Amino acid sequence: MDLLTTFAQDFAPERRTVPELLRRQAQRHADRPLFVAGEVRWSFAQALDQAQAYGAVLQRAGLRTGDRVALLCSNRAEFMQVLLGCAWIGAVAVPINTASRGAQLRHILTNSGARLLVTEGDGLQVVQALDQQEGGPLPLETIWVLDQPIGTDPRCQPYPSTPGTERADPAPVRPGDTLAILYTSGTTGLSKGVCCPHGQFFWWGAHTATLLGLVEGDVLLTTLPLFHTNAMNAFFQALMRGATLVVEKRFSASAFWASLVRHQATVTYVLGAMVPILLSKDATPDDKAHRVRIALAPGVPPQFHADFTARFGLALLDGYGSTETNFVIGADISEQRPGTMGKVRPGFDARVVDDDDNEVPAGTPGELMLRASEPYAFATGYFGMPEKTVEAWRNLWFHTGDRVVRDADGYFTFMDRLKDAIRRRGENISSYEVEQVLLSHPAVEVAAVFPVKSEMAEDEVMTAIVLREGATLGEIELMQFCEPRLSYFAVPRYVEFLPQLPATENGKIQKFKLRERGVTPQTWDREAAGYQLKR
Structure with a gap:
């Protein structure tokens, strides 16, 4: 039985929610480490406790099921405390790119209707500057501030780093309930808030863990930001597979390999631009001193695969997914063809179509359309933007906006964003x-x-x-x-x-x-x- 089937059998459809995953895995793996960020280290049992504790903290702050909580902070344990607390009580996390500024940030905070913002000092300064600009004060009721005095802003409170002894009961969340709203980059207009349900993250974890070949006890290390799908997905891979996720603050080419060695990582995550940067550094005898066997590496140009693997001794796994969808296209390492993204994964359908959504023959470029057979494996739409939801999901398929070509063997190759x-x-x-x-x-x-x-x-x-x-x-x-x-x-x-x-x-x-x-x-x-x- 393959790993994907095991996940599907272990977690019945109604149990594909964060509270259920936390409870079930805490019973299985209790004292095994699950999450590491800096000096913070949680076991599976402690992660469950963090969700219950911060669920209670959020409830004391007046947050209820469906309320939105914005996160504008770097990779740190508090990010996961709030995310898990939201999931536990049925609130919705709104992770925001820490580089967001100006009109984009105002739009995200206004569109999401976030009542509470959790941020660091830099983020607080950006938000307070926005209050003074055109459009007036932001519609935030409370701001929890990390690592900085709260000042005189009446909305500001110190982050509750000591949650107390109260523990919240889990809300009756369902797989289709929204866990997080993740905002797109907004390169052609206003950023769209992608409503990502609990079930979508279950399938993200299941498909990615399967393709990476994760085993119990693996140590996953990411330097990518937690506000992005990639790193959030890594947490679910660890949670579902009985592995450990180590989260570093940021990517540093000079510190990357030393970090892998220090944490005894076995799996890591890189993006296309990171691979040539790492290859550009002078070779050293320590290039293969790590234990990593594989890296999830979407979008790495094909000419770098062989050189990277030969020099650093780990395989690069390509594939395709988006915030709105899932790990829909991929292939096992043994079936990888550098330069292609792989084949359609079980549980998904893909078509390559012309401007009128008519399927085109193999070898002909067109737009990639996708759909899922499992309930809530995809996002449920764009928050507060019904017209954009209808446009993207027209004809009951999600239109990716990506131009691809499918060969006769069923392998997909990325060509371009349509707008590019x-x-x-x-x-x-x-x-x-x-x-x-x-x-x-x-x-x-x-x-x-x-x-x-x-x-x-x-x-x-x-x-x-x-x-x-x-x-x-x-x-x-x-x-x-x-x-x-x-x-x-x-x-x-x-x-x-x-x-x-x-x-x-x-x-x-x-x-x-x-x-x-x-x-x-x-x-x-x-x-x-x-x-x-x-x-």
Whole structure:
């Protein structure tokens, strides 16, 4: 019996909620360590107690089932205390990207209707500054402040680090009840609050643990932020598999391997941008001193897989999921094909479709549509945005906005976000494919390709590039490198070398900022330079 089937049999459909998972696993694994953050270390039994204790704390603060609690803080134990406390009493956690500012942050706090905010000193300053800006004070009743005096703001209270002896009874939550509202990046408009139910996180944990091949006693280590699906999912993998999750404050290339060794980690998590960064560091005899056997590594360019595994001695597992969906596409390590995301997982359906939702043949690019056969394995919609929910779930399929191609064997390859597709001279250009060529140059560390408008009112191809430390590369040399590797119409017209690219806390390049920045006086223009492409 495979692990996914075991999870489904161990937890009947009505038991796929956080309170049920905590109670069942505390009985099974009592004193085994479950969660580590800094100096804090909880066993499975202590995690259950934390949920009960902070459920009571939230209730004393006036929070009830369905109320929203915003979290604007870094990776720390208090984040999980509040998340588990919310889950226990049926309240809803609203984790917020710590880089959120201005109108985006105001929108999230207003749209979610959060009554309580838990934040650190930096977050408090940002929120209080927003109170003074256009739109007036934020609709927050209470702010719990970590690591800083509360000042004179009447809403502020010290974080209740000592919860007391009272313990809350669990609310009668169901798998379809919302556990968390996770806000999208809002690159094309207002951020959308994705309503993620308890059942969705159950299936996230089940599918990811199965593909990673987790065993009882594994030590999972993440440097990714807890406000993101990836790291929250890691907690459920550990909870459901009898493993330990170690949460570090943030990713540091210089400290990454030492941290894995110190905690005796066996599994870790990286994103696409992290792999070339780690490879760019000088090799040392300690590169294989760790115990890690596998890393969840979505979006890693295929040319890095073999080098990374050979140097560091661990396998990279690719796959596909989104905040609205689940780990819907993937493959076991033995069936991985670098450059592809894998096949559709059991319990999910996928189609590649044209603009009218008609399925296209294998080998033809189109939009990826998804649906789940298990109840509440996907998000239930966008909070307070019914029109956006209907748009995304039209025809009863979730429209991902991702352009993919499926081959005859059922493997899916990511091409682009639809909004990142570039159309030039009547040709469709995949920014992802151009980026892979650029990244294959030994001098290039990071590259982003995006459309900018030309004088002919159509798209032109622009790239922003960060070079490896100590490397040099001229624009003409780059053109000569691209020409034999790309169709002539896909070779970038505009090139700009930058010290770094704008990125989210998760290391995802913010292309919308690059598009808004566009062509600058420092941008090299192939046509203005008189460089003629060979056709």
